[in-house]
Amino acid sequence: MDDILQKLNDKVINKQGDVGTYADHLLYYLLGNINNLNEEEERALNFILGEDKSYTNYERYINFENRKYFDTNISYHTHKHYEQGVKECMTWKGKHIFKTTADLCILQMLLWELKPKTIIEIGSGNGASAEYMNDLLKVYEIDSKIYSFDIRNESKVVQDTRINYLHCDVNNLSMFDTYNINYAELPKPWLIVEDAHVNVFGVLYFLNQFVTQGDYFFVEDSRLKQKEIYMLMQMNQNLKLDTKYLDFFGFNNTSACNSILKYT
Numbered sequence: 437m438d439d440i441l442q443k444l445n446d447k448v449i450n451k452q453g454d455v456g457t458y459a460d461h462l463l464y465y466l467l468g469n470i471n472n473l474n475e476e477e478e479r480a481l482n483f484i485l486g487e488d489k490s491y492t493n494y495e496r497y498i499n500f501e502n503r504k505y506f507d508t509n510i511s512y513h514t515h516k517h518y519e520q521g522v523k524e525c526m527t528w529k530g531k532h533i534f535k536t537t538a539d540l541c542i543l544q545m546l547l548w549e550l551k552p553k554t555i556i557e558i559g560s561g562n563g564a565s566a567e568y569m570n571d572l573l574k575v576y577e578i579d580s581k582i583y584s585f586d587i588r589n590e591s592k593v594v595q596d597t598r599i600n601y602l603h604c605d606v607n608n609l610s611m612f613d614t615y616n617i618n619y620a621e622l623p624k625p626w627l628i629v630e631d632a633h634v635n636v637f638g639v640l641y642f643l644n645q646f647v648t649q650g651d652y653f654f655v656e657d658s659r660l661k662q663k664e665i666y667m668l669m670q671m672n673q674n675l676k677l678d679t680k681y682l683d684f685f686g687f688n689n690t691s692a693c694n695s696i697l698k699y700t
Contacts, residue, residue, distance in 0.1 A: 437467055440463075441467055444460060444463055444464065444467075447460070448460055462480065462484075463484060466480060466481040466484070467481075495679065496678060496679055496680050497698060497700050498677050498679060499669070499673075499676060500665065500669045500670075500677060500694065503677060503694055519536035519537050519538065520534060520536055520537075526540075527564070528564045528567060528568045528571075529564075529567060529571075531562050531564035532562060532564060533564040533565060534564075534565075535565065535691070536690065538684070538689055539656065539690055539691050539692065540568070541684075542681045542685075542690055542692075542696070543568075543569065543654070544572055545684075546627070546652065546681060546696075547569060547572050547576065547627070548576055550625055550652060551576070551578050551625070552573075552578070552625050552626060552627040552652075553578075553579070553581070553622075553623030553624055553625060553626075554580065554581055554582075554583070554623050554625075554626045554627075555569055555580060555581070555582040555583070555626070555627045555628075556582075556583050556585075556626060556627075556628045556629070557569075557582060557583070557584040557585065557628075557629045558585050558586075558606060558632045558639055559585070559629075559631035559632030559633070560584040560585065560586035560588070560601055561586065561631070563584070563599075565584075565629070565631065566582050566584045566599050566601070567599070569582065569627075569629075570596060570598055570599055573598075574598075580598065581598055581600070581622075581623070582598060582599045582600065583600045583622075584599060584600065584601050584602065585602050585603075585604035585612070585632075586601070586602075586603070586632070587603065587604065589602055589603040589604070590603045600615075602614075602615055606634050606635045606638070607634060607635050609638055612642060619643075619645075619646045622646075624648060624651065625650040625651050625652070626646075626651040627651075627652050628643050628652065628654065629654045629656065630653070630654070630655045630656065631656040631657070633657060633661075636655070637668070640655070640664060641668070644671065644672050647672070647699050649674070649699050649700070650698070650699060651698070651699045652678075652696070652697065652698050652699075653668075653675070653695065653696070653697040654696055654697075655692055655695035655697075656691045656695075657691050658691070658692055658693045658695040661695065662694060665694055665695045668697075672699070674699050675697045675698070675699055675700075676698055677695075677696070677697060678696045678698045681696045682694065682696050
């Protein structure tokens with residue numbers, strides 16, 4: 437327990453300017469009253485130190501094999517039911533954006549840290565996701581270009597020259613070459629966001645040819661894509677799971693279950 441408390445102190449004092457989060461204060465209380473906890477408090481402490489791993493695993497980049505659990509520690513169906521909105525779907529500038537609240541926050545932090553020069557999005561939907569990322573990059577004053585592929589993009593109106601909505605059926609990987617994009621020359625670093633859920637490994641395999649040190653994959657709704665993620669990481673052993681973002685809101689509390697990957 438002393439080791440956990442020391443790590444907690446280091447986190448609060450050194451990283452957060454001596455200001456604790458709600459979770460930090462809860463853990464301080466639980467550890468300080470460990471011999472006088474009621475049943476609910478004992479469950480909370482066991483959850484944090486036993487299942488959560490957020491306070492006990494401080495290694496940021498790990499291999500897929502080192503991940504002992506392959507699902508969120510919060511009821512997946514119950515939690516995800518609420519995270520995009522219940523009566524209505526969340527919107528970005530009036531457009532439905534089909535991301536969880538956790539993913540939206542993770543993306544804004546990752547974009548600031550990574551400062552991607554190129555974003556490749558597989559699955560444009562209605563364009564809200566690309567617009568969300570593009571608007572954040574403008575606020576951050578990061579010069580970036582987004583290439584967003586979708587089978588429904590033929591009729592999409594382009595309203596920003598920084599976003600390229602491109603028609604592509606990802607079941608036919610040759611369509612990625614339709615636009616004469618020299619992928620090997622696109623500015624780095626990259627952020628690759630997969631949200632099409634079609635031919636997942638084929639798409640990841642194709643883009644993996646061009647990733648280099650510092651690039652990221654962010655594979656959404658990946659609870660049922662674990663085989664493809666594992667195959668990708670076996671093929672490219674420079675790819676590591678980034679536990680900072682995977683576990684930021686609790687173990688795998690993101691739609692990108694075990695699938696926020698950095699080329700290290």
